[in-house]
Structure formats: C-alpha cells, structure tokens
Amino acid sequence: MKRGEALLGCAGAAGAFAVCETLSRTGLVPSADLPPASEVLARAVELGGQAAFLDGVAATLQAWAGGLGLACALAVPLGLLLGSVPAANTAARVLIEFLRPVPSVALIPLVSLLLGSGTATTVTLVTYAAVWPILFNTVYGMGETDPVAKDTLRAFGFGRFAVVLRVALPSAAPFIAAGIRISAATALILAVATEILAGFGEGLGIFVAQAGTATDGTRDVLAGVVWAGLLGLVINSLLVGAERRLFPWTPDHRARRA
Amino acid sequence: MTAHMLHIDHLGHRYGVGPPVLADIQLTVPDGQLVTLVGPSGCGKSTLLRCVAGLTRPAEGRVTLDGEPVDRVPDRLGVVFQDYSRSLFPWLTVRDNVSLPLRRQGLGRARRHEEAALMLEQVGLAGTGKQHPWQLSGGMQQRVALARALAARPALLLMDEPFGALDAQTREDLEDLLLRLHREGGLTVLFVTHDIDESVYVGDRVVVLAPGPGHVRADLPVELPPVRDQIATRALPEFTELRAEVGRAVRPAGTATP
Numbered sequence: 001m002k003r004g005e006a007l008l009g010c011a012g013a014a015g016a017f018a019v020c021e022t023l024s025r026t027g028l029v030p031s032a033d034l035p036p037a038s039e040v041l042a043r044a045v046e047l048g049g050q051a052a053f054l055d056g057v058a059a060t061l062q063a064w065a066g067g068l069g070l071a072c073a074l075a076v077p078l079g080l081l082l083g084s085v086p087a088a089n090t091a092a093r094v095l096i097e098f099l100r101p102v103p104s105v106a107l108i109p110l111v112s113l114l115l116g117s118g119t120a121t122t123v124t125l126v127t128y129a130a131v132w133p134i135l136f137n138t139v140y141g142m143g144e145t146d147p148v149a150k151d152t153l154r155a156f157g158f159g160r161f162a163v164v165l166r167v168a169l170p171s172a173a174p175f176i177a178a179g180i181r182i183s184a185a186t187a188l189i190l191a192v193a194t195e196i197l198a199g200f201g202e203g204l205g206i207f208v209a210q211a212g213t214a215t216d217g218t219r220d221v222l223a224g225v226v227w228a229g230l231l232g233l234v235i236n237s238l239l240v241g242a243e244r245r246l247f248p249w250t251p252d253h254r255a256r257r258a
Numbered sequence: 259m260t261a262h263m264l265h266i267d268h269l270g271h272r273y274g275v276g277p278p279v280l281a282d283i284q285l286t287v288p289d290g291q292l293v294t295l296v297g298p299s300g301c302g303k304s305t306l307l308r309c310v311a312g313l314t315r316p317a318e319g320r321v322t323l324d325g326e327p328v329d330r331v332p333d334r335l336g337v338v339f340q341d342y343s344r345s346l347f348p349w350l351t352v353r354d355n356v357s358l359p360l361r362r363q364g365l366g367r368a369r370r371h372e373e374a375a376l377m378l379e380q381v382g383l384a385g386t387g388k389q390h391p392w393q394l395s396g397g398m399q400q401r402v403a404l405a406r407a408l409a410a411r412p413a414l415l416l417m418d419e420p421f422g423a424l425d426a427q428t429r430e431d432l433e434d435l436l437l438r439l440h441r442e443g444g445l446t447v448l449f450v451t452h453d454i455d456e457s458v459y460v461g462d463r464v465v466v467l468a469p470g471p472g473h474v475r476a477d478l479p480v481e482l483p484p485v486r487d488q489i490a491t492r493a494l495p496e497f498t499e500l501r502a503e504v505g506r507a508v509r510p511a512g513t514a515t516p
Contacts, residue, residue, distance in 0.1 A: 148344040155311050155337040156359040156410065166358075170349045249348035249392050 017041075035219040043223040053207060057227065060204040063119055064191040067126025068184055075131045076176060079138025083172070084164045089139065096135075104129035104190055108197050117198035122191055129190040130183035137179025141172025174247040181239040188232050204228060263289045263414060263446045264310065269319035270471075271305055278471035279305050283319070285465060285474065292440050292447040294461035296454060297508060302472025303450045307418050310448060311337055324413060336412030340419040342399040346391040352378070352402050353387030359410040377405040381435060397428035401435070408439065415447045421456070430488045433460050437486055454508060458501050459486060466507040476507035 020037040023029045047053045082089040104125055115121045145168045153163050195205025204227060211220030244253050264287040272278040279302040287293050295303050308314035310321050312331035321328040323335075336359075339345040346355050356377050357370035365373070371387075378384055381401040391399050400420060407415055417436075421429040437460065440447060451457050457464045461480050468475040482496055491497055 146344045148339055148341050149347065151313055152337065152339065152345045153358075154313060154331055155335060155416075157331050157333060157335070157362050167347070170347070173349070247349075249390065 032216065032218060035222065040219055040222040040226060043219050044226040047223055047227065056203050056207050057231070059119075059202045060191050060195065061231070063122040063194075063203070064126060064184075064187050066119075067123045067191065068130050068180070068187045070123065070127045071130035071134055071183060071187070072180060074127070075134035075179075076138055079135050079172075079176070080142065080164060080169065082135075083139045083142025084160075084168060100132055104186075105193055108194050112194075112198060117201065121198065122194045122203075125194050126187045126190045130187040133182040133186065134176065134179040137175045137182075138172060141175030142168050144175065145171050174243065174250050177239070177243045177246065181236065181243070184235050184239060185232055188228070188235065192228055204231075263287055263291075263324060264448065265322045266306075266310070267319050267322070269306070269309060269316050269321065271302070271309060271314065271316045271318070272471075278317075280309075280316070281471040281473050283472070283474060285477075287446060287448065290444045290446055292437075292445070292449060292460065292462045294449045294451055294457035294464050295467060296451055296457035296464060296504060297467035297472070297475075298469060299452060301467040301469040303452075303467050304418055306467070306472065307416050307448065307450050310414075311335060311416055332414075334410060334413040336407030336410060336415040338400070338403050338407045338415070338417045338420045340422050342396065342403045342423070343392070345403055346399055346406075348390060348392050350390075351387060352383070352389050352391060352394070355391060355402060356387075356406045356409050359406060363410065373409055374405070377409045378402075380408065380439065381405045395428075397424055397432065400424060400432060404432075404435070404439075408443075408445075413446065415445050417447065417449045419450055419452065422451070422453070429456075434486075434488065436460060441484060454501060454504050455492070458482075458497060458504060459488075459491065464500070464504050466504060468507075476504070478503060478507075 017037045020034065024031045024034045024036040082092055107128065108121075108125060111121050111124050115124060149167045149171065150163050153167050158166065191203075192205040192208070195201065195203040196209045198206070199209050200206065204224060208221055208224035208228075211217040211224060214220070247253060264285075266283050266285040269280060269283040270278060271280040283306060285293075295306065297303050305314060309316045310323075310328065312321075312328045312335075315329070323332050326332065347358070350358070353371060353374045357365075357374040360370045360373055375384070375387060378387055381404050383398060383401050383405065386394065386398070386402075391402055394402065400423075404420070407417075421432050424432065433456065436447075436449075439445060449457075449460060451460075458480060463480055464476075464478045465474055466476040466478070467473065478500065480500060482491060482494065482500075
C-alpha cells in the first residue's frame with residue numbers, strides 16, 4: 001500500500017470512530033445501546049491483557065486454521081482433478097451447483113446435532129465454507145493455463161501429468177492463493193458464528209455470546225467484535241503480503257513494482 | 259539411415275469437420291539445412307509446424323524424422339514460439355527455464371545448470387541465469403527461449419514466427435544470432451515467417467505456402483553466401499531478385515487488393 005492510501009485509510013477509520021463517539025456522547029443513541037467508541041476500544045485493549053480471553057481467541061484461531069487447512073487439502077487436489085479432466089468436471093458439476101448455494105451458517109444446527117458443539121463441529125463447518133472459493137478458483141485457474149505454455153512443455157516431450165504439475169499448477173497458483181484468501185475470511189465468519197450459536201466452551205464467539213446475555217454487555221460484545229475485525233484484517237494483510245512475495249510475475253504485482 | 263532429416267509425405271489436415279487447411283504437402287529437408295516457410299496468414303504454416311512437432315496429428319499423410327514416423331512429440335526436438343512471454347515460465351528463473359528440457363534426459367542438477375549456463379553464453383546472455391524472464395527485455399526473452407530450445411541438443415529446431423513480435427533492430431540481431439548458431443552447430447531448422455525479407459535473409463531455401471487449402475506454391479534455393487550481413491547481403495542483386503520472386507509467389511499478380 002502506498003503512503004497516501006495508508007493515510008486515507010487511517011483518516012476513514014478515525015472519522016468512523018469520531019461519529020460513533022459523538023452519537024453516544026451526545027445521547028443521540030443511548031449509551032447502553034452504543035457505548036462510546038473510546039470505551040469499547042479501551043475494553044478491547046484491556047481484554048488483550050486477559051489470559052482467559054486470549055485463550056479463547058487462540059481456540060477460535062485453532063479451529064479456523066484447522067478448517068482452512070483441511071479445506072485446502074481437499075479443494076486443491078479436487079480442483080486439479082476437475083480442472084484437468086473435463087469428464088470429471090461435468091460429472092461433478094450438478095452436485096457442486098447443488099451444494100454451493102447452501103449457506104454454511106444454515107448448516108450449524110445440523111452439524112451441531114450430529115457432532116455436538118465442540119471443536120469438531122466448528123472445524124467441519126469452517127472446512128465446508130472454505131472449500132468452495134478454493135475449489136472454484138483452482139478449477140478456474142487451471143482453465144486459464146496458457147495453451148502456448150502447455151504446448152511448450154509438450155514439445156519438450158513432457159507428458160500429460162507433467163503438464164499439470166509443471167505448468168497448470170504453477171500458473172493456477174496465484175488464483176488458488178486468492179481463493180484461499182477469500183476462504184480465510186469466510187472461515188473466520190464461520191468459526192465465530194458457530195461458537196456464538198453453540199454458546200458454551202471456549203472461543204471468541206463464546207465470549208461474544210456470553211457477553212450478549214449479560215446485563216450491560218454491549219461494551220463487551222462490541223469489544224469482541226473489534227477483536228474479530230482485527231483478526232480478519234491481520235489475516236488478510238498477511239495473505240496479501242505472501243501473495244505478493246510468492247507470485248511477483250502476475251501483472252498486478254508487476255505494475256505495483258514499476 | 260537417410261540423409262534426409264525431415265520428410266513430409268502427402269500431408270493434409272483439417273480441424274474437425276472444417277475445411278481443409280493443408281493439402282498434399284510434400285517436403286524433404288536434408289540434414290543441416292535451414293528452411294524458411296513463408297506465406298500469408300491462414301496458409302496453414304503454423305499447422306504444418308505443429309504436425310512436424312507431433313503436437314497435432316495430421317488427418318492425412320505422414321511425417322518422418324530421421325527415418326522414424328512422427329506419431330507423438332519426437333525426442334530431440336527444439337521449439338521456439340512467437341510469444342516468448344507466454345512460452346517462458348515466469349515462475350522459473352532463466353536458468354531453470356533453459357534447463358527444463360534436460361530434466362527429461364535425466365541429467366543431474368549440477369549438469370543441467372552447467373548446460374544452461376553454456377547455452378545462455380551461446381545466445382549472449384551470460385550471467386542472467388538467476389533473473390526471471392519477465393525482468394528481461396523482449397529480445398532477451400526470445401534469446402532465452404532459443405537457448406532453451408537448443409539446450410537438449412535438438413536434431414531439429416522448429417521456429418514459429420520467432421521474431422515477429424520484436425522491433426526491427428532486435429529482430430536483425432536475432433536473425434544473425436540464429437544464422438551463426440546454424441553455421442557453427444550444423445542445425446537443421448524449419449523456420450516459419452510471414453516476412454518475405456526475413457525468409458530470404460535467414461534461409462538456405464525458401465518454401466512458399468499458399469492458402470486455400472495450404473499447399474506448396476514455390477520451393478526456391480537461396481544462393482547467397484553462408485555468412486550474411488544485414489546491410490551488404492540485403493543490397494546484393496541476388497537478394498533483391500529472390501525477394502521479388504518469393505514476393506510474387508506469396509502474392510501472385512491480380513490477387514493483391516489495393
């Protein structure tokens with residue numbers, strides 16, 4: 001990000017902060033419904049010093065990482081298969097188009113019923129939600145493989161499998177990475193949402209759910225939300241940075257460099 | 259054992275149920291000859307090259323290379339495509355691009371790197387091995403593609419409008435580089451171009467393909483000294499005469515549209 005962009009971003013955040021603070025301080029919105037932003041932020045910082053809260057965040061991140069990792073392990077090989085064998089793609093299409101529109105959140109009660117309300121449920125739902133963007137981006141990226149690049153490898157005597165491994169996979173890699181980044185955000189939503197609905201145990205979502213039932217818990221709920229947002233922001237920045245380092249040849253990154 | 263490196267026998271091709279793109283092509287290329295294949299776009303010259311490379315299976319006739327029928331991509335083939343930016347792999351360094359064909363010959367890593375360095379030196383790119391192709395200029399990238407095509411010591415080098423995307427100066431440099439490599443290494447080359455001047459300057463022999471469906475219209479020996487010079491050779495009366503003759507064959511009187 002350029003320096004000007006960073007400054008504008010900070011200005012936007014400061015503006016939103018000021019609006020929330022003003023709404024609450026002037027009494028336009030009762031402070032029980034919307035505590036002043038400064039208090040929420042102070043509470044969020046305070047939570048960062050509490051071991052119990054941090055353990056909860058760690059538990060959420062663990063479920064998030066487990067689910068996302070599992071989704072990658074499933075979706076990338078499957079995407080490679082569907083992307084390189086047209087018959088497999090056609091055969092799988094109906095099933096995929098049926099499963100994909102089912103909102104993952106709607107599956108929370110079902111999976112909870114089957115697996116109880118522990119880590120297994122969270123990981124399962126995170127995996128389910130995270131599989132789709134990775135799978136679709138992998139298949140799409142495979143389809144975008146340059147025919148000239150494929151012909152080049154074939155002309156040097158390499159076979160079908162080598163073409164998939166040495167050309168299709170690396171040229172699809174930036175698409176796969178973008179899919180993983182999209183999935184990472186969805187996975188975080190699912191991890192927190194599942195915990196909120198489960199309501200007990202350990203995790204950021206549990207913290208938010210329990211604060212929601214306490215009297216005057218709004219401040220804690222919002223502080224939890226700030227943490228969730230922060231996690232999302234950090235994860236996204238890390239992944240964007242990794243993509244830039246790993247795939248310096250993509251037109252986006254080359255333009256940025258120039 | 260035959261002295262004819264490449265033999266194309268009654269070759270014809272059509273894509274699917276479309277009109278024929280090549281009909282009854284008859285062509286024999288002796289060992290060590292550089293044959294240029296010139297013709298207007300749509301005359302099937304690239305298709306012919308693909309058939310020779312074993313990338314496209316011809317509908318009729320056959321191709322034999324060194325006495326062996328070509329029914330898949332032959333061993334010891336080098337190919338240079340026009341679009342170097344799509345043909346070189348951006349995720350590999352220049353060195354890894356050049357040494358890629360050697361993987362099929364089971365050479366160890368150290369030997370591959372040695373060979374790659376040697377080839378890069380041959381094309382005037384010593385010391386660029388650790389860079390990535392997209393960090394080089396267009397002309398340098400096409401030199402990398404040429405080094406890669408030569409790395410496996412091909413019996414036959416196929417070039418599909420290799421210099422068509424380069425500016426005039428770079429293109430002349432690369433023509434001279436090819437001529438030098440051909441002279442010194444005794445390379446057998448099939449060189450496709452739509453540029454009449456280039457076909458005469460580079461070739462030992464010019465084969466003119468005409469469209470509708472693609473067939474050989476003229477097969478002309480180039481009687482110019484083997485060591486050529488961009489200024490002096492192009493000024494020779496033999497050069498201008500042959501260029502005119504090729505020009506008339508490419509574009510017979512009455513077919514030119516004003």
